[in-house]
Amino acid sequence: MKIVKKITNKLDCPVFIDTYRQRPQDFTRRRQLTFKNLVLFLLNQPRTALQTELDQFYRVLNQSSVETQVVTAQAFSKARNKLKPEVFADLNQHLQQQIDSLGLRQTWRGLRILAVDGSTVHLPLEQAVTRFFGSHCEFPVARFSTLYDVADGQTLHSLIVPFQVGERDCAHLHLDHVPADSLTLFDRGYPGHWLFALFEQQKRHFLMRLPCGYNAQVRQFLQSGQTDDTQLFTANHPEARLFCTEAGVDPGRPIRLRLIRVELPGGESEVLLTSLLDRKTFPADVFADLYHRRWGIETDYRRIKQTLGLDNFSGRSVTAVKQDFYAGQLLKNLALLMQHLLQPVIEQRHKNRKLRWKANFTQGVSRLKNTLVDLLVRPCVLGLSNVLTLMASSLSAVRPGRNFERKRKRAASRGCEGYKPAR
Template sequence: MKIVQILTSSLDCPAFIAAHRQQPQDFTRRRQLTFKNLVLFLLNQPRTALQTELDQFYRVLNQASVETQVVTAQAFSKARNKLKPEVFESLNQALQQQIDSLGLRQTWRGLRVLAVDGSSVHLPLEPAMGRFFGLHGEQPTARLSALHDVMDGQTLHSLIVPAEVDERDCAHLHLAHLPANSLTLFDRGYPGHWLFALFEQQQRHFLMRLPRGYNAQVKQFLQSGQVEDTQFFAASHPEARLFCTEAGVDPAAQLKLRLVRVELASGESEVLVTSLLDRQAFPVTVFADIYHRRWGIETDYRRLKQTLCLDNFSGRSVVAVKQDFHAGQLLKNLTLLMHHLLQPVIEQRHKERKLRWKVNFTQGVSRLKNTLIDLLVRPCAQGLVNVMKLMANSLSAVRPGRSFPRQRKRLASRGCEGYKPTR
């Protein structure tokens, strides 16, 4: 309940409202679409026809017995332009701070394990989208990037930027949000001397997969047959030195890093590089398992795109796209937090079963539809208990070790844009 109260108090705070409205005069008159109502509506997964969603939202908000048209879709579309998308990022930061204060974080060998990865999303076919985010082919497309806690599924910081922004540039923007005593996992698209140097500068740790031909040192390490080695890395290429200068790090500095060989089930070897140099605290045998946990951020994008239907935006403007993206991240984090709190109860209940069980994410999100409005407008301990009981009865088995061949080419699954599904 304390986390619910933190979010509620923010939405009622005049200073918070003033910081997240576009103009000083916005949200000053008493209207149906108040600052708080607008934020709650966007958090309530409006994925079907807007007028239907609004009528249902106000029925729940006003505890009415029947639906009536309190606000029109046109009024909502006009009002949302007064709301800064950063409001959901601020609410997420408040949520993360509360999780920290309650001691709910999990660690691995004393470190929080995070992951950074990027993705992309197709946007509505509007000229403004192409001008702001750029085009991929003829389709407006945005770059997504996230800083993700792989231990509890929380997204600490997320970006939706023009497609021309590189994934490594996004990683640079995430660095300011890295907690102390953390290890960040990256795939083989990220390694660069300037990024290694930034992590050392900020006294943070990383673990990255290197391309097999990254440089002569990596090639020699692979040929040597060694399992691990500690070497000094330097920015020898002119382009690498230029990147270091642009990032504000010394291009002449040599970095002491550790190379680790991981043998895959296919018989192929992959090379990891890490700033964790203590071989006693971090033996070579632990790296294959911890790097595999990077897959959690891939699963997180699947939740955002498939379960939360990210590309089914509730508006066709740049502001609407940003609002939907960040609102989806906050809703996902709230759902996963509830799952995390329920997990000890579920494990105790099903401790005699062969497989481990967890809350089904799709069911968890569905349970918050409309219920979240009540929890944030009329905080009630019994209401929270009821929704968590429903979540605890909607479980999925955890089946470790499952793998499926990746389908490189498949038919597009997007429906006809502009037509909303029924509720």
């Protein structure tokens, strides 16, 4: 309840409003679409016809028994241009600070486990959107990237950028938001000496998968048959040295890193690279399972794209795309936080069952539709308790280690089969 009130207080703060309005004269006149109402409406994830969504929103906001047309869709489209999309990113940072202060973070051997990955999303077919974000195969596409806490599913920092911006460039931008005493997981698309050097410079730790032919050192390590070795890495290739210079790190400085071989069930070997050099605290046999936890960020992208319907934007402008993206990240974090707080209750209730159970994310987000608006406008312990009770009654079994071939009975359709969007 404290976190809900903190967010509400932010939306009523004149300094906060002034920071995230486009012009000083915006949101100064007394209208129905105030700064706070506009933020709440976008956080409510409008995915159907705008006029229908607006009528439902104001019915909840005004505690009316029937729907009436208080604001038109045209008025909303005009008002949203007054709001900076970064308002939702700021609210998310505030949410993460509240989670930190409450001591809700989980650690692995004293480290928080994070992951970074990127993806793409198709955008509305508008020339202005194409000019800003770029295109792929003649369709407007944006790249987005997230810094993700694998333990609780929280997105700590997110970016939506032009398609031409690479995933490794996004990783550089995430680095300022990586907390101390953490370990960041990367897949094999990220290795680069300049990124190794930046992590060392910031005194942060990483674990990433290397392509088997990454360089001569990696090939020799594979041929040696060793499972664990510490070596010095330098930027020998001219392109690697150029990247180091552009990133502001010394290309001639060697970096001591650790190579770890992992044998896969199919008989193949993969190579992991990490800055964790202490073999006693971090023995080689713990890294295979640790790297597998990176899959959580892939699952998170399924939530964002499928359940939250990322590509179903509520507007057709650059501003609308950014607003929907950042608002979706904040809504997802709020839903996962509630489910995280519920988990001990669920486990206690079902401790005698064979499988572990958790709250169903799609049902959880659906329960927040319109209800979250009411909670943020009129914070109420009873209302929050009712939402949590509904979330706790919609459960999914956790079945770890499942590995089977997917058999499709028909051609794949658009989206992810078996996963339903939220209401």
